[in-house]
Amino acid sequence: MPYRIGKYTLGLEMPPTVVSYASVGSKKEGEGPLKDDFDYIEMDSYFGEDTWEKAESRIQREAINRALEKGELDPSDIDYVFAGDLLNQCTSSSYGLRELGIPLFGLYGACSTMAESLSLASIFIDSRAAERCAAVTSSHFCSAERQFRFPLEYAGQRTPTSQWTVTGGGAVIIGSRKKAPYVRAVTTGTVEDYGIKDVNNMGAAMAPAASATIQRFFKDTGMKPDQFDMIVTGDLGYVGSGILLELLEKQGLDIHRQHKDCGLMIFDRESQPEVQAGGSGCGCSGSVLCGHILPKIQQGKLKEVLFIATGALMSTTSVQQGGTIPGIAHLVYLSSEAESGKLPKQEQEIHCSCGGRKGKG
């Protein structure tokens, strides 16, 4: 059963495992540094559909179907799917997953969705509310530009702080097989708002949320950054990453050595300068987690990883009305070991539902 570590963190007593996963990308992702890590690269940005929105639905379907196939699973083996995306009314998820017939908890966490869905799926497994859950998300450059910014045909100039929405997605299947990667703990974010109003600087809007969640994880668990091989944020990009490191340093937390950002990993800002400050979108952290990070944990090349996906929670309407941009960040602690002895255990004496009693941990 999940147990509380401090105010914001839940430890997972019998750490759920990542049973399978798959990563989908498109042309630009296939030209970036992680080009060999995707399960599927589709060079046609329409993914064979007639609109970008339908293409994005296709990304979710491809991601979950490939994850199922790799895990030798059928949709009926999955008890719940937790999914969300950036589109208005999260249509990539509901249209993308409708044929699967899996009970759906629809989420909205903007670009934090991969960590939000992974958190809920893991809590469900450790609670025995489910045997297997899927966590799925996606984004598409063209559907996001059209919805949040300008028609592509307008060919607007991009500012140096702007980020490039990843056309891609990821699907993770969580279960209880005793094999790495394990999900050890989750820290759930609160809405943080530092008053940023520039929609072309999402990194700055999301960095305070990442900083708050990371600080809380370390405070709750008593762990230290040097116990981790990688502390990876979702899509802060170049600008947001700098702000995050600075905010944490002011609080006495130096994660400089461990920090990576999916938005800086997926594109090469030198050979792909049009991405400006880096990649973004739900599919950014989704595809990097599934294509790059989870395989490395499985192979034992990474042992202890904090995955923190960050979301900017504005809409075009809220921005047009002069609203600031609130951010949120959810953290998932992934490990190659089910029990590394570093995380506090259940400390309180609790009564088990079977009438048994659990001693102090």
Place this chain on the structure above:
Amino acid sequence: MPYRIGKYTLGLEMPPTVVSYASVGSKKEGEGPLKDDFDYIEMDSYFGEDTWEKAESRIQREAINRALEKGELDPSDIDYVFAGDLLNQCTSSSYGLRELGIPLFGLYGACSTMAESLSLASIFIDSRAAERCAAVTSSHFCSAERQFRFPLEYAGQRTPTSQWTVTGGGAVIIGSRKKAPYVRAVTTGTVEDYGIKDVNNMGAAMAPAASATIQRFFKDTGMKPDQFDMIVTGDLGYVGSGILLELLEKQGLDIHRQHKDCGLMIFDRESQPEVQAGGSGCGCSGSVLCGHILPKIQQGKLKEVLFIATGALMSTTSVQQGGTIPGIAHLVYLSSEAESGKLPKQEQEIHCSCGGRKGKG
């Protein structure tokens, strides 16, 4: 701990309780049949704000703050809030709840959000992932019309199948105090699509989803409709309710006597004919649940209730692209008793995490 009853239903072993709740409405809701049931009726549709979207955020804040107050609770007493709404990027929730500092799982379930959030909050409590969770949602007639239909100034003619978005919301606080109302089980919906394309006939688009979820609940649990005092859908309205009863009858399920619909309860179609087929929106089932149904269960006037909130998962973009309208429905079984002996108990022998063993139920 939650336990599985059939394929789609989770039983809650130590049924979580509704610790507190509050209901918010505006002028038209205050003129309807449930006018005396709201905790707060605001006659100004702007709720003192300068835009309708900010007003809707205010509804969520009012609802949760009143629920906290009634329960003599502080935001810091709540471990997680599950919240969502209809606005693009769910801004009523993220802007409405940002000042509370409660870890947020953002949801998108369209008008099914009250049941989706209640399901997740209840599973978290029964899993001991949290001591107290809040489930919050809202809708606003003006923000919904502007976003999904026409500018209000256009004064478009409304079709007889159209529904009137409720300006209101509800907040429920779930905990483990041993006192009614109890949450006994949840049945989570799948995306159902019967090919409806008429955005002015949401009831018809959502009825198949309600039918599927209700059938699954009865199949999973072996219970019968006559074991319930009320089987209440979220916002099918007049047209959708008729379709639901017909679909269920074809499957041999007659819920005619028990069925109510929040969209038909909140407005009086005779004295408020402009609502056409009835009320709709996340705030419809949210405010009727919190204002009318939960108090009656608490007072013992209703004993066994199935609450099924239904959502239509389209966006304006998906509709403009010729897409059909998928629906989803989540069911929550509410009861005045923690143990009525009607629901199947945990049947499998399972090993408790404490090392104890639970016998056959």
